[in-house]
Amino acid sequence: MINNIAKRRLLREIKETDFVLTELNLFLDTHPDHQEALKMFSTYEKKAERLKAEYQRLFGPLTPSANNNTTTWEWIQGPWPWEN
Amino acid sequence: MWEYQKKLQIPINIKNPNPKLAAFIVSQYGGPDGELGASMRYLSQRFSMEDDMAKGLLTDIGTEELAHLEMVGALIHQLTKNATTTEIENSPMAPYYIDHAKGVYPAAAAGNPWKAEYIGVKGDPIADLVEDLAADGAISYTQHV
Numbered sequence: 001m002i003n004n005i006a007k008r009r010l011l012r013e014i015k016e017t018d019f020v021l022t023e024l025n026l027f028l029d030t031h032p033d034h035q036e037a038l039k040m041f042s043t044y045e046k047k048a049e050r051l052k053a054e055y056q057r058l059f060g061p062l063t064p065s066a067n068n069n070t071t072t073w074e075w076i077q078g079p080w081p082w083e084n
Numbered sequence: 085m086w087e088y089q090k091k092l093q094i095p096i097n098i099k100n101p102n103p104k105l106a107a108f109i110v111s112q113y114g115g116p117d118g119e120l121g122a123s124m125r126y127l128s129q130r131f132s133m134e135d136d137m138a139k140g141l142l143t144d145i146g147t148e149e150l151a152h153l154e155m156v157g158a159l160i161h162q163l164t165k166n167a168t169t170t171e172i173e174n175s176p177m178a179p180y181y182i183d184h185a186k187g188v189y190p191a192a193a194a195g196n197p198w199k200a201e202y203i204g205v206k207g208d209p210i211a212d213l214v215e216d217l218a219a220d221g222a223i224s225y226t227q228h229v
Contacts, residue, residue, distance in 0.1 A: 062090045
Protein backbone atom coordinates (compact mmCIF):
# COMPACT_ATOMS: atom_id res chain seq x y z
CA MET A 1 0.00 0.00 0.00
CA ILE A 2 2.73 2.46 1.05
CA ASN A 3 4.65 1.25 -1.97
CA ASN A 4 1.66 2.01 -4.19
CA ILE A 5 1.36 5.54 -2.85
CA ALA A 6 5.09 6.12 -3.40
CA LYS A 7 4.79 4.70 -6.91
CA ARG A 8 1.83 6.91 -7.78
CA ARG A 9 3.54 10.00 -6.33
CA LEU A 10 6.75 9.43 -8.25
CA LEU A 11 4.88 8.71 -11.47
CA ARG A 12 2.88 11.89 -10.99
CA GLU A 13 6.10 13.87 -10.64
CA ILE A 14 7.41 12.26 -13.85
CA LYS A 15 4.18 13.18 -15.66
CA GLU A 16 4.38 16.78 -14.47
CA THR A 17 7.98 17.05 -15.64
CA ASP A 18 7.25 15.41 -18.99
CA PHE A 19 4.27 17.72 -19.47
CA VAL A 20 6.58 20.74 -19.15
CA LEU A 21 9.01 19.09 -21.57
CA THR A 22 6.26 18.43 -24.14
CA GLU A 23 5.14 22.07 -24.03
CA LEU A 24 8.74 23.31 -24.30
CA ASN A 25 9.34 20.89 -27.17
CA LEU A 26 6.39 22.31 -29.15
CA PHE A 27 7.45 25.88 -28.35
CA LEU A 28 11.04 25.18 -29.43
CA ASP A 29 9.82 23.68 -32.72
CA THR A 30 8.78 27.18 -33.75
CA HIS A 31 11.38 29.12 -31.67
CA PRO A 32 14.54 27.01 -32.15
CA ASP A 33 16.93 29.77 -30.97
CA HIS A 34 15.04 30.83 -27.85
CA GLN A 35 17.81 30.68 -25.23
CA GLU A 36 15.60 30.75 -22.15
CA ALA A 37 13.43 27.89 -23.45
CA LEU A 38 16.54 25.87 -24.38
CA LYS A 39 17.90 26.32 -20.88
CA MET A 40 14.59 25.32 -19.30
CA PHE A 41 14.39 22.27 -21.56
CA SER A 42 17.81 21.10 -20.45
CA THR A 43 16.98 21.62 -16.76
CA TYR A 44 13.70 19.71 -16.96
CA GLU A 45 15.22 16.97 -19.12
CA LYS A 46 17.83 16.30 -16.41
CA LYS A 47 15.09 16.23 -13.78
CA ALA A 48 13.02 13.78 -15.87
CA GLU A 49 16.02 11.50 -16.38
CA ARG A 50 16.73 11.43 -12.65
CA LEU A 51 13.08 10.74 -11.74
CA LYS A 52 12.72 8.00 -14.38
CA ALA A 53 15.92 6.27 -13.26
CA GLU A 54 14.61 6.24 -9.69
CA TYR A 55 11.17 5.01 -10.74
CA GLN A 56 12.57 2.25 -12.91
CA ARG A 57 14.94 1.08 -10.18
CA LEU A 58 12.03 0.76 -7.74
CA PHE A 59 9.00 -0.13 -9.88
CA GLY A 60 10.13 -1.56 -13.21
CA PRO A 61 10.66 -0.37 -16.77
CA LEU A 62 8.77 2.54 -18.38
CA THR A 63 9.95 1.46 -21.84
CA PRO A 64 10.84 -2.03 -23.17
CA SER A 65 14.47 -0.98 -23.58
CA ALA A 66 14.65 -0.16 -19.86
CA ASN A 67 13.97 -3.78 -18.89
CA ASN A 68 17.17 -4.77 -17.10
CA ASN A 69 15.80 -7.71 -15.13
CA THR A 70 17.80 -10.70 -16.39
CA THR A 71 15.47 -13.41 -15.01
CA THR A 72 12.08 -12.20 -16.26
CA TRP A 73 10.62 -9.86 -18.88
CA GLU A 74 9.32 -7.33 -16.36
CA TRP A 75 8.01 -5.02 -19.10
CA ILE A 76 4.70 -6.88 -19.40
CA GLN A 77 3.85 -6.78 -15.69
CA GLY A 78 0.72 -4.78 -14.88
CA PRO A 79 -0.99 -2.64 -14.04
CA TRP A 80 -0.93 -1.03 -17.49
CA PRO A 81 -1.46 2.73 -17.73
CA TRP A 82 -5.20 2.56 -18.54
CA GLU A 83 -5.95 0.34 -15.54
CA ASN A 84 -6.80 1.66 -12.09
CA MET B 85 9.30 5.44 -35.24
CA TRP B 86 8.00 5.43 -31.71
CA GLU B 87 8.80 3.86 -28.38
CA TYR B 88 5.90 3.38 -25.98
CA GLN B 89 6.17 4.82 -22.48
CA LYS B 90 4.22 2.88 -19.86
CA LYS B 91 2.35 5.87 -18.47
CA LEU B 92 -0.54 8.16 -19.37
CA GLN B 93 0.24 11.78 -20.15
CA ILE B 94 -2.07 12.87 -17.29
CA PRO B 95 -3.34 10.50 -14.54
CA ILE B 96 -6.83 9.04 -15.03
CA ASN B 97 -8.40 7.36 -12.05
CA ILE B 98 -12.18 7.02 -12.29
CA LYS B 99 -13.95 5.47 -9.30
CA ASN B 100 -17.60 5.29 -10.44
CA PRO B 101 -18.82 3.71 -13.67
CA ASN B 102 -20.83 6.04 -15.91
CA PRO B 103 -21.85 4.50 -19.27
CA LYS B 104 -23.80 7.63 -20.24
CA LEU B 105 -20.67 9.75 -20.01
CA ALA B 106 -18.70 7.06 -21.87
CA ALA B 107 -21.21 7.23 -24.74
CA PHE B 108 -20.53 10.97 -25.06
CA ILE B 109 -16.75 10.70 -24.68
CA VAL B 110 -16.38 7.96 -27.30
CA SER B 111 -16.70 10.64 -29.98
CA GLN B 112 -13.52 12.26 -28.69
CA TYR B 113 -11.81 8.92 -29.43
CA GLY B 114 -13.06 8.15 -32.93
CA GLY B 115 -15.51 10.90 -33.89
CA PRO B 116 -15.08 13.61 -36.56
CA ASP B 117 -13.13 15.87 -34.15
CA GLY B 118 -11.59 13.11 -32.06
CA GLU B 119 -8.01 12.27 -31.19
CA LEU B 120 -7.63 9.48 -33.76
CA GLY B 121 -8.40 11.97 -36.54
CA ALA B 122 -6.09 14.54 -34.96
CA SER B 123 -3.14 12.16 -34.76
CA MET B 124 -3.67 10.80 -38.29
CA ARG B 125 -4.09 14.33 -39.68
CA TYR B 126 -0.78 15.68 -38.35
CA LEU B 127 1.24 12.50 -38.83
CA SER B 128 0.08 12.17 -42.46
CA GLN B 129 0.35 15.84 -43.45
CA ARG B 130 3.96 16.12 -42.26
CA PHE B 131 5.30 14.11 -45.23
CA SER B 132 4.56 16.91 -47.66
CA MET B 133 5.70 19.82 -45.46
CA GLU B 134 8.55 21.77 -47.00
CA ASP B 135 10.41 23.34 -44.11
CA ASP B 136 11.98 21.71 -41.08
CA MET B 137 9.97 23.73 -38.60
CA ALA B 138 6.67 22.40 -39.97
CA LYS B 139 8.00 18.83 -40.26
CA GLY B 140 9.14 18.89 -36.64
CA LEU B 141 6.02 20.55 -35.32
CA LEU B 142 3.58 18.19 -37.07
CA THR B 143 5.60 15.16 -35.97
CA ASP B 144 5.55 16.29 -32.34
CA ILE B 145 1.90 17.40 -32.29
CA GLY B 146 0.83 14.14 -34.00
CA THR B 147 2.75 12.21 -31.36
CA GLU B 148 1.10 14.15 -28.57
CA GLU B 149 -2.32 13.43 -30.11
CA LEU B 150 -1.56 9.71 -29.82
CA ALA B 151 -1.00 10.27 -26.10
CA HIS B 152 -4.39 12.04 -25.98
CA LEU B 153 -6.00 9.13 -27.84
CA GLU B 154 -4.67 6.79 -25.19
CA MET B 155 -6.09 8.94 -22.38
CA VAL B 156 -9.54 9.13 -23.99
CA GLY B 157 -9.43 5.34 -24.43
CA ALA B 158 -8.57 4.99 -20.74
CA LEU B 159 -11.56 7.21 -19.86
CA ILE B 160 -13.97 5.00 -21.83
CA HIS B 161 -12.42 1.84 -20.38
CA GLN B 162 -12.67 3.06 -16.78
CA LEU B 163 -16.18 4.51 -17.18
CA THR B 164 -17.56 1.20 -18.49
CA LYS B 165 -15.41 -1.47 -16.81
CA ASN B 166 -17.53 -1.92 -13.68
CA ALA B 167 -20.87 -0.88 -15.18
CA THR B 168 -23.63 -3.48 -14.91
CA THR B 169 -25.56 -4.68 -17.97
CA THR B 170 -28.68 -2.96 -16.62
CA GLU B 171 -26.83 0.34 -16.22
CA ILE B 172 -25.59 0.09 -19.80
CA GLU B 173 -29.01 -0.97 -21.15
CA ASN B 174 -30.55 2.15 -19.61
CA SER B 175 -27.91 4.50 -21.00
CA PRO B 176 -27.06 5.93 -24.45
CA MET B 177 -24.17 3.39 -24.45
CA ALA B 178 -26.64 0.53 -25.18
CA PRO B 179 -26.38 0.50 -29.03
CA TYR B 180 -22.55 0.70 -28.84
CA TYR B 181 -22.52 -2.17 -26.33
CA ILE B 182 -24.33 -4.51 -28.76
CA ASP B 183 -21.40 -4.46 -31.18
CA HIS B 184 -18.41 -3.58 -29.03
CA ALA B 185 -19.30 -4.62 -25.46
CA LYS B 186 -16.74 -2.98 -23.18
CA GLY B 187 -14.14 -2.67 -25.92
CA VAL B 188 -12.83 0.73 -26.96
CA TYR B 189 -13.81 1.28 -30.60
CA PRO B 190 -13.21 4.43 -32.66
CA ALA B 191 -16.69 5.67 -33.47
CA ALA B 192 -18.61 8.95 -33.42
CA ALA B 193 -21.32 9.69 -30.85
CA ALA B 194 -24.05 8.61 -33.30
CA GLY B 195 -22.27 5.29 -33.88
CA ASN B 196 -20.52 5.89 -37.22
CA PRO B 197 -17.12 4.22 -37.28
CA TRP B 198 -14.08 6.51 -37.67
CA LYS B 199 -13.54 7.64 -41.25
CA ALA B 200 -10.44 9.00 -43.00
CA GLU B 201 -12.93 11.44 -44.56
CA TYR B 202 -12.78 13.38 -41.28
CA ILE B 203 -9.30 14.61 -42.17
CA GLY B 204 -7.77 16.38 -45.15
CA VAL B 205 -4.34 15.73 -46.63
CA LYS B 206 -3.78 17.71 -49.82
CA GLY B 207 -0.02 17.48 -50.27
CA ASP B 208 0.08 21.27 -50.15
CA PRO B 209 1.53 22.90 -47.01
CA ILE B 210 -0.79 25.92 -47.02
CA ALA B 211 -3.95 23.88 -47.67
CA ASP B 212 -2.98 21.41 -44.95
CA LEU B 213 -2.08 24.07 -42.36
CA VAL B 214 -5.39 25.84 -43.01
CA GLU B 215 -7.15 22.50 -42.53
CA ASP B 216 -5.32 22.18 -39.20
CA LEU B 217 -6.64 25.57 -38.11
CA ALA B 218 -10.19 24.54 -39.03
CA ALA B 219 -9.80 21.22 -37.20
CA ASP B 220 -8.50 22.94 -34.10
CA GLY B 221 -11.44 25.33 -34.20
CA ALA B 222 -13.78 22.34 -34.37
CA ILE B 223 -12.00 20.71 -31.43
CA SER B 224 -12.31 23.82 -29.26
CA TYR B 225 -16.01 23.71 -30.10
CA THR B 226 -16.45 20.03 -29.10
CA GLN B 227 -14.43 20.37 -25.93
CA HIS B 228 -16.59 23.22 -24.70
CA VAL B 229 -20.09 21.96 -25.51
